[in-house]
Amino acid sequence: MPVSGHVDRWLREHREDVIGWRRHIHAHPELSNAEVETTEFLAGILREHGLSPQLFPGTGLMVDIGPGDGRIAFRADLDALPLSEATGLEYSSTVPGVAHACGHDVHTTVVLALACALSEIREELEHGVRMIFQPAEEVMVGGAADVISWGALTDVAAIFALHVEPKLRVGRIGVRAGAITSATDVVEIQVHGPGGHTSRPHLSADVVYALGALITQLPGLLSRRVDPRTGTVLVFGQVGSGYAPNAIPESGVLSGTLRTADINVWRHIEPLVDELVGQVLAPTGCSHTLNYNRGVPPVMNDDVATALLAKAGRRNDPQGVVEAPQSSGGEDFSWYLEHVPGAMARLGSWSGEGDRQDLHQGDLLVDERAIGVGVRLFAATIDEYLASPASPEI
Incomplete structure (x- = not known):
């Protein structure tokens, strides 16, 4: 049987x-x-x-x-x-x-x-x-x-x-x-600047503005640098910064998940994310620290x-x-x-x-x-x- x-x-x-x-x-x-x-x-x-x-x-x-x-x-x-x-x-x-x-x-x-x-x-x-x-x-x-x-x-x-x-x-x-x-990684981006007063943003580096630039630009830039057929998607789920409406904070943090159905993309994408973050932040005068936590492959x-x-x-x-x-x-x-x-x-x-x-x-x-x-x-x-x-x- x-x-x-x-x-x-x-x-x-x-x-x-x-x-x-x-x-x-x-x-x-x-x-x-x-x-x-x-x-x-x-x-x-x-x-x-x-x-x-x-x-x-x-x-x-x-x-x-x-x-x-x-x-x-x-x-x-x-x-x-x-x-x-x-x-x-x-x-x-x-x-x-x-x-x-x-x-x-x-x-x-x-x-x-x-x-x-x-x-x-x-x-x-x-x-x-x-x-x-x-x-x-x-x-x-x-x-x-x-x-x-x-x-x-x-x-x-x-x-x-x-x-x-x-x-x-x-x-x-x-x-x-x-x-x-899909592969599932957690991406955390810490953004740093000297801080300052909102009345004088030109004398500081606006961390909140920089976070906004990353939120709106980074996912789109990835879609232009990675084959869209791989199903690679970056979505932010958490953002935090600041302590007062008239103070530019010295730091902020942005975190989300990066998913891809392509195992080769998964193995090589971390340096690309770091590169693109630096490019987005360059005009703002802010610096960053990337904490890229690799999860599981697809x-x-x-x-x-x-x-x-x-x-x-x-x-x-x-x-x-x-x-x-x-x-x-x-x-x-x-x-x-x-x-x-x-x-x-x-x-x-x-x-x-x-x-x-x-x-x-x-x-x-x-x-x-x-x-x-x-x-x-x-x-x-x-x-x-x-x-x-x-x-x-x-």
């Missing part, structure tokens, strides 16, 4: 258990690098199913199933967000100001259920599988970098992940070769891995696979793809009724049927991977 056949049968028999796991995780969210109870909960279930999870330092874990080298890996993320839930669900967050509003509870349940299903046929598996339960996806620069340093990709030949998509109807899988997310889905995911999705539903749009959001799954080939899919989670919601909102609702769709997608991915002529290395 193919892996997908066994997993499908297991899911039908254990549906209530799986839904219960998701609801427990949802009701007990934990912030990045504090996923202690979540880690213990997952480890306990895995051990109950005869598996031997390996705990990471701090939080998170991984577990291997089946034979050794060249494993196919599946990654889930554990952390929740620092916001309040407003769904009214009976299993809503029990932790004030913390909620699973990005679907990580679903991602975790999908990978957990797959692990438990495979535990029953681990002696029969033709190829090794690794489940990675990663902490701290929601913070810069993401927990993936730590997990990789702890050996999560040792002996891994390919890796896959999914992310809930509340704009996509449940049952649908969104795939996209190449960039499916998730660059491998062409072959993406095609394999799409084929796996169509195995379960011939009409269920659609092309996913490229997102300007960031995702630290990108760090894994810097080391091994793989792909991330979008998992439809909209019930088809009511408004389509968005991630990172307290009222986010996920149709729980998406869990089964995700588990079956990954099971079919294992079958397609084993059948691929490029296996065990995509």
Whole structure:
């Protein structure tokens, strides 16, 4: 029997258990690098199913199933967000100001259920599988970098992940070769001048005017120096300066995010930003300090891995696979793809009724049927991977 056949049968028999796991995780969210109870909960279930999870330092874990080298890996993320839930669900967050509003509870349940299903046929598996339960996806620069340093990709030949998509109807899988997310960096520009009186701006360097020039000119200049097809966008979200209406301040700060879907732009854009800031400020007489905080690269889905995911999705539903749009959001799954080939899919989670919601909102609702769709997608991915002529290395 193919892996997908066994997993499908297991899911039908254990549906209530799986839904219960998701609801427990949802009701007990934990912030990045504090996923202690979540880690213990997952480890306990895995051990109950005869598996031997390996705990990471701090939080998170991984577990291997089946034979050794060249494993196919599946990654889930554990952390929740620092916001309040407003769904009214009976299993809503029990932790004030913390909620699973990005679907990580679903991602975790999908990978957990797959692990438990495979535990029953681990002696029969033709190829090794690794489940990675990663902490701290929601913070810069993401927990993936730590997990990789702890050996999560040792002996891994390919890796896959999914992310809930509340704009996509449940049952649908969104795939996209190449960039499916964007790099996300934080840019802070400190502007300096001697200060002075507003009645004598010619004797000073007007920091507030300089900040305004940066706000209005810098994004446009970037759009003329970087290929617009790369989706490179600078947006400021914070500005501060001054203490009195008749005083020119000595300093001010401007901060925002720079996003790009092009990994080569991401790797080389910091010097260009610094150059352009200096050019904008030159006529004002102000100086600057650039604090450029690199976040995560874009998730660059491998062409072959993406095609394999799409084929796996169509195995379960011939009409269920659609092309996913490229997102300007960031995702630290990108760090894994810097080391091994793989792909991330979008998992439809909209019930088809009511408004389509968005991630990172307290009222986010996920149709729980998406869990089964995700588990079956990954099971079919294992079958397609084993059948691929490029296996065990995509």
